[in-house]
Amino acid sequence: MNRVKRINMMASVAITTALLITGCSSSETDVTVEKEIIRPVKLLTIKSTDAINIRRFPAELQASEEVDLAFRVGGQIIKLDVTSGQRVKKGDLLATLDPTDFQLQIELAQANQKLAEAQFKRIQTMLEQNATTHSQYDSSKATLDQANNALQTARNQLKYTKVYAPFDGVIASVDTEEFQYVGATQKLMHIQNIDKLEVDFQVPEGLVVSIRSTKADYAPRVIVDVAPDDKLFGTYKEHKTTPDPNTKAYDVTLNLIREGNKEHTLLPGMTANIDMDLNQLLGEVKHFSVPVEAVLRHENTTTGLSESSVWIFDESTHKVTSRAVKLGVLQGDSIEILEGLKENDRVVTAGVHTLTESMQVRPWTRERGL
Structure with missing residues (x-):
């Protein structure tokens, strides 16, 4: 009898121990399942490729106003009141005939x-x-x-018999002397307005048609050789519609806009370069590319139309959200995204079919040696 009780007691202990072990195993399994939900994903950070759309054009600074001055009648100069490099105001007397x-x-x-x-x-x-x-x-x-x-x-x-300054400016050159006899319309001097400068450059025929239609607020960067660090920009003024007979390119003129301090003196004739953003010039929209594997194709149950989307990783929550995108052309292993992405978005590029909305993930990092 005592032996039977002892056997029953041992059986009870064994069963209880088995149940405890089973419970612990079940709990550990649950924890393991939870940890497996936070899965690693490969990410691609969307970056701009604007640099390939910047084109540099050689240019030259020009005075916004400049003209040769001359008498409208002939005679002997009895007074010449200016020298080369002298600043004058509009209306100043410059030269007088007898x-x-x-x-x-x-x-x-x-x-x-x-x-x-x-x-x-x-x-x-x-x-x-x-x-x-x-x-x-x-x-x-x-x-x-x-x-x-x-x-x-x-x-x-x-x-x-008197010549006056037509505008504020600088006498660039004087080509006559006092007491010299001059004829009507013979050049006396050259005056320039150097306070307002322009930039002249040439563009090929493929771009000139887009120059005038460029957004009015677009101002390409101007880099002057003697002042490469100055903040200079150009706004559209005019362009010629007939090409240069030698280069077959078209002349374009920009108004020079100067920002910040004016440490360097800029003068007409100085060489420069213009960095033109062809995207803005041609009115093109910035596009991005992602691996083909990053795109999900599915049917809209309401419209019956095929739609595309990608998974976007949120750095703050470590969760993914679906975002609709518009596809462009296939480019090898990548596909162009016309709409839906912006710079610095982080897109999941692998295993996209196993993800769900707001699913928590972590960025995959390559382990050393792999």
Whole structure:
């Protein structure tokens, strides 16, 4: 009897121990299953490839305003008030011709005008008395008009003996000297506005058609050789529609915009480069590419249309979310994404069919030796 009790007691202990072991094993299995849910995934960080769309064009700085100055009449220069490199203001007197002969022309024109006016008044009085004909009156009136015009011309000729600065600027060069005789329209000097500069460069025919349609706020970077660190940009001003006969390229002009301090002095004729973003110039949209394995294809149950998506990894939560994308062309092992991605997105590139919305994952890292 005692032996039977002892056997029963040993059996009970064995069963209890087995149950405890089973329970522990079950608990450990549950923990193991939980840990397996946080699975590793391969990730691709979307990066911009803008650098391949930047094209550099050689350029040259030009004055926004520049012109050769000359007298409109000929004569001897009696006063030359400027030298090369001198700054001048709009309206400053720059050069003067000897006015003696022009003043004599005014005196002669005044005498002729007075005579013509006296004759006209006499004919007019006679016409009122029917003592002359209308043809004589008309002839006298025409003579007076000619005399008035001659007087005005003589006065204008005297004004043309002085040359004034047409705008604020710098005298770039002086090509004459005092007491030199010059002819009408003969170049005296060259004036430039260097406070507002422009940038001239050439583009091939494939790009010139897109220049004018570029967004007005697009300002490509301008790098001047003598001031490579200055923040310089250019905004569109104009372009020619006929090509250069030698290069077959088209001239384009930008207004130079200067930001920050003006440590370096920039002058017309300095060489530069323009870094043109062809994406913006041509109005192209930035596209990205991902491995083909990263894209899920599925049917929209509402529309019945085929749709595409990728899994995006959230760095803060370590969870994945589905994002719809628009596909472009296939490029080898990759496919172009036209819409749906932005720079620095992290896309899952492998095992995408086993993931679910908001599933927790961890980035896969290559172990040493593998």
